[in-house]
Amino acid sequence: MFKERLSCIPRHEQSLLEALQQIAREDPSASITVIARSPEAARVHARTLRHGTAARLALDGAFEFRPGLTITCVPEVKGLEFDYVIVPDANASAYPALEEARRALYVAVTRATHRLVLATSGSWSPLLHGRDANRPCPPAPGGWPPDPPPLR
Helix, strand or coil: CHHHHHCCCCHHHHHHHHHHHHHHHHCCCCEEEEEECCHHHHHHHHHHHCCCCCEEECCCCCCCCCCEEEEEEHHHHCCCCEEEEEECCCECCCCCCCHHHHHHHHHHHCCEEEEEEECCCCCECCCCCCCCCCCCCCCECCECCCCCCCCC
8 A cells, every 4th residue: 555655756755755764764763854945845745745654744833842754844943953854855946046045954954963864856956065966966875865965
């Protein structure tokens, strides 16, 4: 049944879902948070990821602060920390080379206490220093998730 539900999810979301499931298996007591750029993007990710895992959508301050997967957005997380953070839309359209986008990306990437994962289905944000925007990240030692590129 899980494979059937997974087949309707876009390929980049399947990779994200598989990574989330791997983290949950390895550290069942972890708080795993997907931080999208906007509330609308968080809602889209929540709808998609709910096809393969239990996910809570936390908007308007509705955080439960318990183990498991939470999906939220940058405006909601300032001042909060989570064990694992995944930024699923670290791309040029979500984070263009603008000061506001730089501040938003900074907020998103500084919420992780254990591990940060950056992902994109398109070109990397120009705010990510040293990245060839058309080249995927190489796999990290030991496999997925890839080590994030350094920030400017």
